[in-house]
Amino acid sequence: MGGAGAADVSRQRHDGLEDPVRFIDERASAAPLMRKAMRYLFPDHWSFLLGEIALYAFIVLVVTGVYLALFYVPSTAQSVYNGTYAPLRGTMMSDAYKSVLQLSLEHKAGLLLRQTHHWAADLFLVAIVMHLMRVFFTGAFRRPRELTWIIGVTMLGAALLEGFLGYSLVDDLLSGMGIAIAYGVGLSLPIIGGPLMLAIFGAPFPGKPEFFGRMYIAHVFLLPAVLAALIGAHLALIAARHHTQFRESKRTTNTRMVGAPLFPAQVPRSMGLMFLVAGILFLFGGLVQINPIWQWGPFHPYLGENGAQPDWYLGWLIGALRLTPSFDVTVGHYTLIPNPFWGGALFPLIVLGVLAGWPFIERRFSGDRAVHNIAERPRDAPNRTAFGVAFLTWVFLIFAFGAADRIFVLAGLSYDTQLYIFRIGIWVVPLALFVLVRRVCRQLQAADAVQAIQEQAEEEAEQETQRPQPVLRSTRSEPTA
């Protein structure tokens, strides 16, 4: 603070904070850092909270996950179930499934934590995707924030895998079917598929008993560690170059930001959001059932179930696997590329690849290499907005087809009919939207331009009024003193 030490200290209040602050600064020389961090500025816009929601969902996942890990047994050793859930008594099942049943039904609050964990995983991915869309459509990924964006897309990929592993560990019928498909997709990778799957599973599907230990360490340690490291890097990069911001006032420019400081303004806001996210997740965990694992029964490779649906964030892969027409790429008696490769591996790779590479793809087209700190309005980048809408619609339609069997049950439209509608629709609808959205953006821009001219004219008129003829004075202009 001020320079004259003794006088300054004497005017400070004594409320018990001086000692800790002095303690930390004397040991870590951290006062300058704290002083700076407290006045770090955050632009004020609701859409900047989406990323924070993802972060807080991650925290809830870690906390509830640690608790679940205290009870879970990652083993496929088979034994007979004698627990409290009567319909499954006497069934052969893996220790993994048995431990999750026990955790859900025989440990107090176990079900609450498991369901909260599951809801948090779903919210985690929703928030990531929404955050990604916000950053995409406002061009916030542009220089100097390309690296932040790529890390973000990487986290999306890691989060998808993490979520998949999470519900695979339960080893009920549903998760077993998911692992079988993952194995089929992995096997379909050209050249490396067979060796890779044998390495991961230890043996042909369903693999050695160790396989569950491998999934477990990946789910509770490797991927969370990767995610935590990436979150740290993501936040560090944001702190280094600050947030983008919308041009909301004249004071906001490409080199100057306007916002509220971390302390005191942002801290209660963010912490409040964290508690709200956690609270709502626990309310969901208590009140809204998710993945009632006891209904499905244990998995065995020879069992299957109709109408099974994965967690929402894997629906796009199911849809893609189902939409692909029946063919393997073969040469004589040899398979080159088995069918699941297209929908299960290539499709997500393309989607994540295009997203990750987008800053560079866009730069190629626009030639724009400048530093941007202003978040664009979607209309101001018609090509990007149109492409984004088309691309997301493409993914969304494929996702929607993943639920075609549900649509059939609900709406009666036969699966076959839907298949043909979607096979055409996933190409036609995005193209049409591309053209349409671009046109809408341009028209909005034109309207803005007209308004800008109007405003400028008014401003000029206002300047006129400073001369002694107040006739042209606009009602909107402010009298100048």
Add this chain to the structure above:
Amino acid sequence: MRPWHWVLGLLALVARRLRRRGGETPGTAPGVPAGSERGGDGDTPEPIVPAGSPERGAENVVLGLLGLACVFAIGFVVVYAAFDVAALPNELLGICLGGSLVCIGAALAVVAKRLVVTEELEEEYPQANPEQQREVLEIVHESGSRITRKRLLVGAGLATGGALSAAALTPTLSLGPIWDTGPLDQTPWGRGVRVVDESGRPMAAADIRQRTFYTGFPEGASTELIGAPVVIIRVDPAKLELPANRHGWAPGGILAFSKICTHAGCAVALYRKPLFPVLEPNNALVCPCHYSTFDPYTGGTVIYGPAGRPLPQLPLMVDDAGALRAAGNFSGRVGPAWWAARERPT
């Protein structure tokens, strides 16, 4: 600390509060020392955070919300302790814990909206630092003044790093039989292996009826192997159109196919009626995962869905006791396809 210490401390706090409130003059903001008020004498420095007006109403709301959060949190403990595990209502636990957290969140939101000094500050965006960039490069370059064969040394370093990485990764080869993809082709079936049901009882040919399906396993093998389970059905032998080289594979119209879908490895768990008898007069085997559909009459060919290969058929025979036995191995590879492996090696 003893409890009465706490009580004393609390009393002291309350007393101070009361005294402060008594002496408060309108316009004085808590947290800003009296000397540095706006309009105070010119010597005192400007406060970093400008003073705001107090909001006792908002403070009361925050206190209320925090109290409610406490009640909910204690409620969680009470509910946990009071109920027996079988009768413990998950909903109540969720309401208690979630309610407590939501109340805290709401309290913080009130703090953020009404109790925190609102500031709108400006700041320059951070820039790149070309000067330091140059210095970094300079430091690196100048530090190498004693080294003459830079490229060679860097190359040696990279090579060593590569070699060490290879060494570090080698143990992962023990994860599975990576080089030997043979296990992917193995099935526990072979000529003479008896077909048993899930509980290990031999399946008699006479028990296999039409219009339903059975799951069979090789006797003496694990039911968990991907090559083990077969779907067994009986159809009208007159309608069979099996490939010519499968003569005698279906004694009495009894057919066996691998139960593992050739698309991505789910169990072919559905046996459906003809959907539209004019075009598809026969029952078909369907995989519920992506609806690949296989026609048993023609030897498991794909008639719908994404699968790229027919379902492998297992040749059957009936022994003297009337039990079903395999007459050989499958007609093709079991399970999802992979690179270079389409047909079963002979």
